[in-house]
Amino acid sequence: MSTPSSTIGVFDSGVGGLTVLRAIHRLLPHHDTAYLGDTARVPYGTRSAETVVRYAENAARFLASREDLSVFVIACNTASAVAVEAVARAIPVPVIGVIEPTAREAALGSPRGRIGVVGTRGTIASGAYQRALTRLRPGVEVLAEACPLFVPLAEEGWTAKGDEVAELVARRYLSGLVSRDIDTLILGCTHYPLLEDVIRGVVGPGVRLADASEAVAREVAAVVGGRSAPPSASARGARYYVTDLPKGFAAVAERFLGAPIDAPIEVDL
Amino acid sequence: MSTPSSTIGVFDSGVGGLTVLRAIHRLLPHHDTAYLGDTARVPYGTRSAETVVRYAENAARFLASREDLSVFVIACNTASAVAVEAVARAIPVPVIGVIEPTAREAALGSPRGRIGVVGTRGTIASGAYQRALTRLRPGVEVLAEACPLFVPLAEEGWTAKGDEVAELVARRYLSGLVSRDIDTLILGCTHYPLLEDVIRGVVGPGVRLADASEAVAREVAAVVGGRSAPPSASARGARYYVTDLPKGFAAVAERFLGAPIDAPIEVDL
Numbered sequence: 001m002s003t004p005s006s007t008i009g010v011f012d013s014g015v016g017g018l019t020v021l022r023a024i025h026r027l028l029p030h031h032d033t034a035y036l037g038d039t040a041r042v043p044y045g046t047r048s049a050e051t052v053v054r055y056a057e058n059a060a061r062f063l064a065s066r067e068d069l070s071v072f073v074i075a076c077n078t079a080s081a082v083a084v085e086a087v088a089r090a091i092p093v094p095v096i097g098v099i100e101p102t103a104r105e106a107a108l109g110s111p112r113g114r115i116g117v118v119g120t121r122g123t124i125a126s127g128a129y130q131r132a133l134t135r136l137r138p139g140v141e142v143l144a145e146a147c148p149l150f151v152p153l154a155e156e157g158w159t160a161k162g163d164e165v166a167e168l169v170a171r172r173y174l175s176g177l178v179s180r181d182i183d184t185l186i187l188g189c190t191h192y193p194l195l196e197d198v199i200r201g202v203v204g205p206g207v208r209l210a211d212a213s214e215a216v217a218r219e220v221a222a223v224v225g226g227r228s229a230p231p232s233a234s235a236r237g238a239r240y241y242v243t244d245l246p247k248g249f250a251a252v253a254e255r256f257l258g259a260p261i262d263a264p265i266e267v268d269l
Numbered sequence: 270m271s272t273p274s275s276t277i278g279v280f281d282s283g284v285g286g287l288t289v290l291r292a293i294h295r296l297l298p299h300h301d302t303a304y305l306g307d308t309a310r311v312p313y314g315t316r317s318a319e320t321v322v323r324y325a326e327n328a329a330r331f332l333a334s335r336e337d338l339s340v341f342v343i344a345c346n347t348a349s350a351v352a353v354e355a356v357a358r359a360i361p362v363p364v365i366g367v368i369e370p371t372a373r374e375a376a377l378g379s380p381r382g383r384i385g386v387v388g389t390r391g392t393i394a395s396g397a398y399q400r401a402l403t404r405l406r407p408g409v410e411v412l413a414e415a416c417p418l419f420v421p422l423a424e425e426g427w428t429a430k431g432d433e434v435a436e437l438v439a440r441r442y443l444s445g446l447v448s449r450d451i452d453t454l455i456l457g458c459t460h461y462p463l464l465e466d467v468i469r470g471v472v473g474p475g476v477r478l479a480d481a482s483e484a485v486a487r488e489v490a491a492v493v494g495g496r497s498a499p500p501s502a503s504a505r506g507a508r509y510y511v512t513d514l515p516k517g518f519a520a521v522a523e524r525f526l527g528a529p530i531d532a533p534i535e536v537d538l
Contacts, residue, residue: 040316047309048513121517149421149434156417165418165437172434244317248390 007032008220009069009093011059014042015249016151016190017075018256020098023217024073025238031224033238034067038269040244044078045122056083057090058269063241064091070224071096073216075190077119081128094223098212101219102186103132106210110184113140116177116207119188121146129188143180147173147189154191157255161197170195170202177203184208194256240264276301277489278338278362280328283311284518285420285459286344287525289367292482293342294507296490302507303336307538309513313347314391325352326359327538332510333360339493340365342485344459346388350397363492367481370488371455372401375479379453382409385446385476388457390415398457412449416442416458423460426524430466439464439471446472453477463525509533 008028010021014037021035036059038044044052056079060072073096074080074087080097088095106115117129124146133142149169153159158166177185185207187193193211200209242249242264253261277297279290283306290304305328307313313321325348329341340363343349343356349366357364375384386398393415402411418438422428427435446454454476456462462480469478511518511533522530 040320051309125517148425149418152418152421165434165441168434168437248394 006224007034007067007069008224009034009036009063009067009072010075011036011038011056011063011073011079012075012190013038013044013055013079015039015155015253015256017073018253018261019190019193020073020075020213020216021238022257023211023213024220027217027221028224034063034069034241035238036063036241037243037264039242039249040269043120043122044076045120047078049082052079053083053086055079055269056087060087060091060095062267062269064093066241067239069093071220073220074098075212075216077123077128077189077212078126081123081126096216096219096223098190098216099128099132099188101215102188102210102212103129104136105215106184106186106208107133107136107140109208109210110137110140112183113137114180114182114184115140115142116174116182116185117142117144117188118147118150118173118177118185118192119144120151121148123188129186143177143182145173145177147192149173150189150195151191154194154255155252159194159198161201163198166195166198167201170198174199174202178207182207184210186210187212191256238262241267243267243269275493276303276336276338277340277342277493278303278305278332278336279342279344280305280307280325280332280348281344281459282307282313282324282348284308284424284522284525286342287522287530288459288462289342289344289482289485290507291526292480292486293489296486297493300493303332303338303510304507305332305510306512306533308511308518309538312389312391313345314389316347318351321348322352322355324348324538325356329356329360329364331536331538333362335510336508338362340489342489343367344481344485346392346397346458346481347395350392350395365485365488365492367459367485368397368401368457370484371457371479371481372398373405374484375453375455375477376402376405376409378477378479379406379409381452382406383449383451383453384409384411385443385451385454386411386413386457387416387419387442387446387454387461388413389420390417392457398455412446412451414442414446416461418442419458419464420460423463423524424521428463428467430470432467435464435467436470439467443468443471447476451476453479455479456481460525507531510536512536512538 084097
């Protein structure tokens with residue numbers, strides 16, 4: 001009997017995509033996964049679109065050659081904004097980016113069509129969320145705000161509700177959106193779910209948070225539901241590939257994944 | 270009459286080195302300068318030493334081919350830690366890194382030999398300041414602390430004394446050093462002079478701040494004093510080369526240089 005492919009591939013420029021992997025592990029606990037973090041070339045946000053496309057194609061070809069993929073998830077917002085089509089041409093596997101599923105969830109779920117988007121400077125400047133939201137729900141009001149300090153806060157682990165620095169930073173970035181009466185806030189960066197409690201404290205209970213990781217995990221479940229092998233004793237679990245292994249990587253990775261990471265395999269792309 | 274070379278070259282992975290250029294402009298206002306920021310490949314802190322050496326050699330060869338250099342300053346801490354020797358072999362021009370002059374000033378000026386060092390995670394992990402200080406003043410006590418949030422604070426412009434976020438972050442990073450009774454603090458990252466007022470507020474008036482930009486500018490003055498042309502009407506001022514020109518670059522650059530920047534020239538390395 002031929003075995004259908006069963007490994008869910010997740011690619012990010014660094015460690016942020018582990019929040020997406022974590023949501024996939026929660027929703028599909030018996031599926032095999034392989035994560036690729038391009039830690040040698042992180043961050044992508046400052047590179048040209050051509051360069052990001054080339055990096056993403058390389059990453060996709062590498063992971064498809066190493067693993068028997070059922071789906072390839074681009075968990076990086078910058079790469080999702082520019083490289084989904086090119087990657088889909090490069091490998092014979094369904095490709096999912098983070099922007100489309102997250103924007104769809106936000107656009108369809110927003111009660112009054114007033115949607116805030118937070119992300120890195122690069123993601124906000126690309127306008128990718130703004131375009132997707134307007135396409136999915138014409139007439140929607142989109143208020144975008146770049147929050148450059150959220151990524152280092154998450155990487156330092158200063159993310160607990162009650163952390164004075166985190167709360168002050170979140171208030172400074174978000175109070176403008178709150179005062180303009182958003183009903184939904186897109187966390188448009190894979191680092192931001194770690195700050196969810198702090199962000200929730202600032203925007204209040206009435207604002208829906210649209211989290212890329214949950215939306216993407218549901219899309220992955222829909223795609224692999226009809227394609228992947230059923231859970232089996234031969235599943236090999238989770239594998240991690242990185243292009244560079246900086247000091248302190250394991251601790252940061254554990255913070256994002258919510259559990260210790262298996263020894264990552266260092267590879268050249 | 271032959272004209273001796275007269276352009277001071279300053280190289281950094283991004284915009285941080287503009288604080289060094291600013292100190293050079295103040296000390297040597299009539300000298301021609303050329304700045305090269307490798308903004309397409311910033312930050313260097315997460316790359317391997319071999320890669321950083323290669324980038325720095327490329328940068329030095331490029332600037333030496335474009336400009337008639339009297340000195341080449343490596344204003345990037347990461348590159349200074351690993352690439353000064355290699356760059357000195359690559360171009361026929363005196364090469365100055367930031368670590369040696371800054372460590373010397375701190376080691377010789379410290380009243381009791383208790384020196385704190387703050388920098389990026391990469392710089393602190395490299396141990397370069399710790400080694401230089403111990404070599405220059407055996408028996409010195411060195412206390413090092415990585416401060417990852419200082420760079421994004423500086424790039425956001427949240428640097429004024431009284432800025433709640435900046436003061437809270439500075440207290441969190443520095444109070445351990447203060448309680449261990451340092452008499453000198455090395456600002457071991459070119460971004461940190463922008464936070465000098467905030468840092469001074471936390472460490473108090475009794476701690477000497479050793480600032481790379483001032484120490485390096487004095488070293489440059491010593492080197493070019495005997496080599497460069499006297500100020501002349503033909504001086505062409507300051508030129509800026511970057512390898513990528515992200516949105517918002519001019520505003521960030523102005524914050525670091527303390528004055529608007531001339532239109533940068535985009536180049537490929």
